[in-house]
Every structure is written in structure tokens, then in C-alpha cells.
Amino acid sequence: MISVKEAKNIILNSIQNFGIEEIPFIESVGRVLREDILADRDFPPFNRVSMDGIAIDFIPFKNGQRDFKIEGIQAAGSEQITLENSENCIEVMTGAVLPNNANTVIRYEDVTIKNGIATINIDEIKDAQNVHPKGKDRKIGDLLIKQNTKISAAEIGVLATVGKSLVKVAKQAKVMIVSTGDELVGVDEIPLAHQIRRSNVFTLVSLLERLQIPSETAHITDDKPILKQKIETYLKGYDVLLFSGAVSKGKFDFLPQVFEELGVEKLFHKITQRPGKPFWFGLKEFSNTDKHPGNQYKKNTIVFGFPGNPISTFVNCLAYFYPWYYKSVGVEVEEETAILAEDVIFKSNLTYFLQVKLSYKFGHLVATPITGNGSGDLVSLVSADAFIQLPNDKSEFESGEVFPLIRYR
Amino acid sequence: MISVKEAKNIILNSIQNFGIEEIPFIESVGRVLREDILADRDFPPFNRVSMDGIAIDFIPFKNGQRDFKIEGIQAAGSEQITLENSENCIEVMTGAVLPNNANTVIRYEDVTIKNGIATINIDEIKDAQNVHPKGKDRKIGDLLIKQNTKISAAEIGVLATVGKSLVKVAKQAKVMIVSTGDELVGVDEIPLAHQIRRSNVFTLVSLLERLQIPSETAHITDDKPILKQKIETYLKGYDVLLFSGAVSKGKFDFLPQVFEELGVEKLFHKITQRPGKPFWFGLKEFSNTDKHPGNQYKKNTIVFGFPGNPISTFVNCLAYFYPWYYKSVGVEVEEETAILAEDVIFKSNLTYFLQVKLSYKFGHLVATPITGNGSGDLVSLVSADAFIQLPNDKSEFESGEVFPLIRYR
Numbered sequence: 001m002i003s004v005k006e007a008k009n010i011i012l013n014s015i016q017n018f019g020i021e022e023i024p025f026i027e028s029v030g031r032v033l034r035e036d037i038l039a040d041r042d043f044p045p046f047n048r049v050s051m052d053g054i055a056i057d058f059i060p061f062k063n064g065q066r067d068f069k070i071e072g073i074q075a076a077g078s079e080q081i082t083l084e085n086s087e088n089c090i091e092v093m094t095g096a097v098l099p100n101n102a103n104t105v106i107r108y109e110d111v112t113i114k115n116g117i118a119t120i121n122i123d124e125i126k127d128a129q130n131v132h133p134k135g136k137d138r139k140i141g142d143l144l145i146k147q148n149t150k151i152s153a154a155e156i157g158v159l160a161t162v163g164k165s166l167v168k169v170a171k172q173a174k175v176m177i178v179s180t181g182d183e184l185v186g187v188d189e190i191p192l193a194h195q196i197r198r199s200n201v202f203t204l205v206s207l208l209e210r211l212q213i214p215s216e217t218a219h220i221t222d223d224k225p226i227l228k229q230k231i232e233t234y235l236k237g238y239d240v241l242l243f244s245g246a247v248s249k250g251k252f253d254f255l256p257q258v259f260e261e262l263g264v265e266k267l268f269h270k271i272t273q274r275p276g277k278p279f280w281f282g283l284k285e286f287s288n289t290d291k292h293p294g295n296q297y298k299k300n301t302i303v304f305g306f307p308g309n310p311i312s313t314f315v316n317c318l319a320y321f322y323p324w325y326y327k328s329v330g331v332e333v334e335e336e337t338a339i340l341a342e343d344v345i346f347k348s349n350l351t352y353f354l355q356v357k358l359s360y361k362f363g364h365l366v367a368t369p370i371t372g373n374g375s376g377d378l379v380s381l382v383s384a385d386a387f388i389q390l391p392n393d394k395s396e397f398e399s400g401e402v403f404p405l406i407r408y409r
Numbered sequence: 410m411i412s413v414k415e416a417k418n419i420i421l422n423s424i425q426n427f428g429i430e431e432i433p434f435i436e437s438v439g440r441v442l443r444e445d446i447l448a449d450r451d452f453p454p455f456n457r458v459s460m461d462g463i464a465i466d467f468i469p470f471k472n473g474q475r476d477f478k479i480e481g482i483q484a485a486g487s488e489q490i491t492l493e494n495s496e497n498c499i500e501v502m503t504g505a506v507l508p509n510n511a512n513t514v515i516r517y518e519d520v521t522i523k524n525g526i527a528t529i530n531i532d533e534i535k536d537a538q539n540v541h542p543k544g545k546d547r548k549i550g551d552l553l554i555k556q557n558t559k560i561s562a563a564e565i566g567v568l569a570t571v572g573k574s575l576v577k578v579a580k581q582a583k584v585m586i587v588s589t590g591d592e593l594v595g596v597d598e599i600p601l602a603h604q605i606r607r608s609n610v611f612t613l614v615s616l617l618e619r620l621q622i623p624s625e626t627a628h629i630t631d632d633k634p635i636l637k638q639k640i641e642t643y644l645k646g647y648d649v650l651l652f653s654g655a656v657s658k659g660k661f662d663f664l665p666q667v668f669e670e671l672g673v674e675k676l677f678h679k680i681t682q683r684p685g686k687p688f689w690f691g692l693k694e695f696s697n698t699d700k701h702p703g704n705q706y707k708k709n710t711i712v713f714g715f716p717g718n719p720i721s722t723f724v725n726c727l728a729y730f731y732p733w734y735y736k737s738v739g740v741e742v743e744e745e746t747a748i749l750a751e752d753v754i755f756k757s758n759l760t761y762f763l764q765v766k767l768s769y770k771f772g773h774l775v776a777t778p779i780t781g782n783g784s785g786d787l788v789s790l791v792s793a794d795a796f797i798q799l800p801n802d803k804s805e806f807e808s809g810e811v812f813p814l815i816r817y818r
Contacts, residue, residue, distance in 0.1 A: 250502035334769060
């Protein structure tokens with residue numbers, strides 16, 4: 001039995017690099033960038049008009065001139081034209097190139113146009129106003145998005161702008177999610193009195209989907225030879241196996257034995273926490289040629305053996321698989337914290353992952369405990385948003401104290 | 410020109426009901442539930458063993474008996490068996506039905522088994538311990554998930570458990586995202602000196618994807634007859650049109666005119682805010698038979714005409730389209746707030762959507778301003794996580810003050 005901290009360290013020392021793949025940028029939201037994105041030109045790429053109006057040379061205005069003959073129109077998307085006479089003006093549109101010889105833009109709101117003459121109605125005008133100068137935001141070659149950034153809608157716009165129609169991202173692990181337990185029947189089936197439907201595998205599929213990791217699922221009956229044969233195949237065919245159930249002390253909890261017989265190295269079994277104590281974690285080493293010929297990565301298959309109770313599986317996936325994944329793909333995640341809204345007493349030497357409902361009060365993140373009926377009470381997850389992690393070295397936790405937060409919404 | 414508050418009210422009074430569709434539960438993450446989910450049986454559905462160990466009748470233990478002959482094994486997934494002799498015991502596994510005539514479970518850790526006899530090694534045992542009684546969490550018919558809940562991994566587990574392989578969710582609007590502006594070229598093209606690549610439509614696609622709304626995109630050249638003809642088709646074929654650009658004062662900003670000529674009712678044009686001021690919002694009414702024969706919903710096509718600057722489009726989608734969508738599908742979203750980390754001066758009568766980087770300090774959500782170069786500086790979105798909304802009735806905002814927050818990560 002090891003502590004939550006030790007378990008997390010072991011898991012973070014077992015990260016895997018699954019390599020790189022190139023995908024269409026528009027499908028890359030939620031994925032992790034594996035290349036630096038540089039400016040392909042200056043931003044903006046030209047002196048850009050930032051208001052609809054007229055462009056002038058500032059000198060005549062400064063010298064008192066207010067009426068400017070309109071020489072032409074510079075539309076967005078048109079080649080740059082030239083202000084031929086510095087006492088004239090050109091109508092310009094937002095997004096257009098500033099005409100040659102012009103340097104200042106006055107918006108339509110401050111101008112009257114009549115018979116081809118634009119009269120400026122205000123006196124407060126600054127040299128070069130309403131012009132977004134070439135290269136002001138970024139210079140060609142500047143770093144726009146750092147490698148290892150998790151791509152969001154904000155990055156999508158930048159990728160489009162620099163023409164990255166294909167983008168290099170961290171390849172996802174190939175994941176198999178396995179349920180065990182003879183009491184389980186399919187979602188479409190009517191369970192008998194002593195049966196229940198499978199649910200943990202689907203919860204795990206959804207939790208992995210949040211990370212853009214596709215996964216496959218399987219169910220194996222509580223029969224040791226069958227478990228052994230199937231898991232042997234999965235160890236070879238996948239990068240990560242997630243199990244739910246069969247890791248505790250029951251007579252049919254064959255997984256730890258099967259893992260041992262198949263040469264999966266146990267890195268730990270059981271953590272001093274509630275829920276989710278009997279979590280089994282290990283890895284199977286393969287030589288490169290065994291598994292991924294020609295690929296320098298993906299040597300190990302990582303095995304997460306989560307306990308079968310729904311809340312146990314859920315919290316362990318969030319508390320251990322998520323950090324393992326983020327570190328594997330190179331993303332740094334800031335730890336969130338929340339303020340406990342009520343006193344909590346938990347007398348035990350275990351770290352307590354307490355379900356909470358979150359609310360926002362004056363910039364404070366407040367966590368109100370949700371009382372469930374233990375790790376089997378799947379429905380209690382619906383009323384909560386997150387877990388807070390109460391340390392195992394004390395048993396009384398006061399309203400107002402701050403603890404680490406693990407959100408799932 | 411109207412205020413942010415008025416604009417939001419108008420938009421929230423223009424919500425649309427797009428009806429209901431039934432989809433596989435495993436694809437429903439992020440969608441909005443349109444039916445109450447009830448317990449199909451008690452939770453747990455039987456007196457459920459919650460520890461691996463032995464099940465006994467408590468009375469003999471209370472009377473001092475410590476050695477219990479093992480009569481049999483009750484595995485998870487097996488039909489309930491009966492403890493024939495109340496002085497004996499049955500080995501039981503987590504998830505199994507508690508055997509008939511047994512009422513208390515002692516975990517293996519507290520028992521020694523030898524020659525078919527289980528000896529209990531502790532004296533502190535409670536009647537009915539380690540049994541999760543039938544119906545303790547929920548009773549058959551109880552409400553498990555309320556209609557209008559946004560489905561997450563937590564709900565997926567419950568849907569699986571009650572056998573909802575198909576689930577009723579709010580149907581999504583059919584959305585077309587249109588860019589205008591002759592300066593725009595495709596992501597795969599090399600822009601000329603006066604051109605830039607399209608990016609806003611892809612940003613909008615990604616922002617809508619976060620809401621699980623699929624969308625289509627189009628680009629229309631700045632040519633009024635072509636705009637009019639295409640938009641007429643889109644108004645009939647889609648529930649929502651999002652535009653980026655061509656709503657300001659430019660000579661080629663044809664959209665407001667085109668909307669008017671096509672009978673799209675203008676609900677407002679221009680909001681006292683920065684960025685994103687020239688936002689145009691309206692709707693086109695259709696009679697049911699015009700548009701969706703046999704469908705009582707979807708009478709109107711809603712038109713969001715966002716200004717073309719990247720930050721303007723981005724913040725308006727978050728600040729107006731998102732709330733419109735959430736209210737349309739019936740989801741209540743709690744307003745988040747954050748604490749300003751630095752003094753900010755913004756002298757103007759406009760509401761200021763300020764880009765910020767978020768951090769978590771002792772349960773406080775702290776917002777540090779990110780200085781960009783105005784609404785054209787697309788790349789500045791990459792360094793920020795959110796906007797805070799600074800009201801228009803003052804111009805000095807102090808470090809430590811709390812303001813509404815709009816996140817995009």
C-alpha cells in the first residue's frame with residue numbers, strides 16, 4: 001500500500017511517447033501541438049487600415065487643410081494604390097492596405113462627403129491614427145504558438161492564418177478498455193435479479209473522449225484462462241489497457257495473478273485512498289521489434305487496473321490516468337484548488353477524494369460536499385462536478401480551507 | 410447603439426426550439442438531455458456485498474461464535490444462494506447478492522480460513538456491515554438525471570446502468586458560417602501582399618464544436634447581388650447564420666442592406682462595447698410550411714452578423730451566441746467571476762472585454778490582463794484563456810475587484 005503522492009510519482013515516471021502524426025488543422029482541437037508555429041509573414045502583413053473612412057497625408061491636415069478631394073477607393077483585397085496628390089484623399093476600408101503616400105485614416109463618422117470632397121469635421125486627429133502598422137503584432141519568424149500547446153479555437157485561427165492546413169500533433173495512445181465481472185450484462189439487455197448493466201467502460205470511454213483519445217472496449221468473463229489469453233493479445237495490440245474490476249481480494253479477482261503470469265511488471269497495488277484503494281498499476285516491456293517495427297517509441301504497454309466500483313474507476317481515471325496522459329504528451333496542467341464550503345470529518349489514514357458541487361462566489365471557487373452512499377453510488381456523480389482531495393494526515397477539515405480540485409465538468 | 414445588457418436581453422428573447430432527436434447514449438456527451446432519466450429498479454437492485462470476505466448471520470457472532478464453517482461461495486453474477494445453517498458462513502465477493510439468511514459481511518483481511526473453517530479475528534463487527542442494502546441509493550422510479558442536463562461522463566454511466574441505449578437530446582441548430590471580404594484567401598493558398606488567409610470561420614467552427622454543434626462554412630465575395638442570392642438560399646436552408654465581416658461602415662459592407670432587402674428583421678446593430686461594436690443581430694420569420702413542413706419548431710432563422718476583426722468575432726460568439734444556444738436548449742449556466750490581478754484604466758463609454766490569463770491561487774480565480782494590439786491581433790488570443798467584462802460606467806478598475814468571466818479554454 002503506497003500513498004497517493006508515491007502512486008502519482010510512479011505513474012508520472014511511466015510516461016510514454018507515442019510519436020507524432022500530421023492531421024488537418026480543423027480536426028486538431030483538443031490535441032497537443034508537436035511543432036512550433038512561426039509567423040510566415042509580418043502581422044499585419046501590410047500597413048492595415050483599421051477603420052472605414054478616408055486616408056490622407058497628415059501634413060496638409062496639420063497645416064489647417066480640412067477639405068480633401070477624393071482620388072479613389074482602396075478596398076480590402078485590392079492591390080495597394082497611390083495617393084497621387086498629397087492634398088487629396090482616398091476612401092479606405094477596414095482590412096485594406098493603406099495607400100502609398102497616405103499615413104493617417106479618419107473614420108467616416110468624422111467626415112462629411114459631398115460632390116467628391118471629404119470634409120473633416122474634427123480637429124483632434126493624430127498622425128498615423130487608425131492604421132495598424134505592418135509587423136506591429138508579430139514579425140516574420142516570430143514564435144506564435146509553442147510546441148506542446150493544447151489546441152483550442154484560439155489556436156485554430158492562428159493555424160489558419162499562417163496556412164498550416166496540416167499540423168503536427170502528439171499521436172494518441174491506442175487504448176483498450178476492459179470490464180470484467182460475471183454480474184455485468186449489456187446496456188441493451190434486461191438484467192436478472194442478481195445482475196447489473198455494464199457502465200464503467202462507457203464512463204471511461206467518455207472520460208478519454210474529453211482528451212480526444214479514441215478507445216475500444218471489451219468484456220471478459222471471470223474465467224482465468226480466458227482472461228489470460230485475451231489480455232496477452234491486448235498487451236501486444238495496444239499501448240494502454242484500462243481495466244475496471246477484478247483487482248481486489250475476491251476469489252475471482254484474477255487480474256493481479258494474470259498480469260504476473262503474463263510478465264506485466266507490478267509497479268504498485270493499492271493506494272492509501274478512498275475511494276479506489278485497490279488500484280493496480282504496471283507495465284509490460286516489449287522490445288521495439290516485438291511490437292512496433294520501425295517505431296522508436298511505444299516500448300511499453302501500460303496497465304491501469306482500476307477497482308470496479310463506479311466512483312473508484314471514475315476518480316482513479318481522473319486522478320491518475322489524466323496526469324499520466326498530459327505528461328506523456330508534454331502538456332503542463334496547472335493545479336486547481338477550491339475552498340471547502342462545510343466542515344468535513346473523515347477519520348481514517350486514507351486520502352479522501354470527496355465529491356463536491358462547485359460554485360463561483362466573488363472570484364472564489366467554492367466546493368460544497370455532496371453526500372453519496374460510498375463508492376458504489378454511481379448516481380451521486382450526477383449531482384457533483386468535481387472531487388477535492390483531502391490529505392490523509394488529518395481527519396478534520398474546516399470550512400474555508402483550500403484543497404486541490406479535480407473537475408470532471 | 411445599445412448596451413451589452415440590452416443586446417443580451419434581445420438575444421435571449423430570440424431563442425429557438427429545434428426539437429428533439431434520439432441518439433445512441435455513447436454519442437451524447439456534451440448534448441443536452443430532453444427527457445428525465447428514472448431508476449428502472451432499485452439502486453442497488455439487491456442487497457449487495459461491498460467487500461470480499463464471508464457472509465454470516467450476526468446473531469451467532471454476537472453470542473460469541475468465531476468459527477464459521479464455509480457452506481459455499483456466492484460470486485458476483487450468480488443467483489442468490491441460501492445460508493442453510495445460521496452457524497455457518499458463505500464466502501462472498503464484492504458485487505454479489507447477499508445470500509439468503511445472511512446479513513453481515515466480514516472482509517477477508519479480518520478472517521483466517523483453514524480446513525473449510527473461517528475464523529473471525531476481530532471483535533468489533535457491526536450488524537449488517539459491508540452490505541449495501543437494496544434501494545439505499547435510489548428507489549425504482551426515482552429521478553436520476555433531470556431533463557436539460559448537459560451530459561458528461563458522469564451521466565453516461567447512469568444512462569448505461571438504466572439501459573438507455575438511445576437517449577432523447579435537444580436537436581442542434583443547422584448552422585452556416587459565412588465569411589465575406591475580398592482580401593481573404595484559402596488556408597492552402599499563398600496570399601498576395603494585400604491579402605490574408607481566412608481564419609474567422611474556422612475559429613467559429615471550433616467554438617461551435619465545443620457545444621457539439623456541427624456547422625458548414627462558405628465564403629462570399631463582396632458583390633451585393635451574389636451576397637443577396639446566396640444569403641436568400643442560406644436563410645431558407647439553415648436555422649442560424651453566422652457572418653464574420655461586412656457589417657460596419659465600409660463601402661462594401663453590404664450585409665445590413667442585404668439583410669433588409671431579404672426581409673431579415675434587424676433587432677439591433679452596434680453595441681456599446683470594445684471589441685466587437687458593429688455586431689448586427691436579426692431574424693427572418695418563416696411560416697412553418699415554408700421551411701420545415703410538419704415541424705412545429707424552427708420558425709425563424711437567426712442571423713448573427715459579427716464584425717470581421719478576429720477578436721471581435723471571437724468574443725461576440727462567446728458573449729452572445731453561447732448564451733443564446735444554452736438558453737435555446739434549456740441549459741442554465743452559472744456565471745463565473747474572476748479577480749482582476751492588476752489595475753486597468755479604460756477611458757471610454759464602452760463595455761470592455763479584456764483578454765486575461767487565468768491562474769488559481771488558494772481557491773481564487775485570478776485574471777491577469779494580456780495586452781494585445783487591438784481587435785486585429787489574433788495571436789494575442791493564444792496567450793490568454795478568457796475575457797473579463799469591465800462595465801462601461803467607470804474607467805478605472807482596481808486590482809482585487811471582481812468581474813464576470815468568459816472563458817474559452
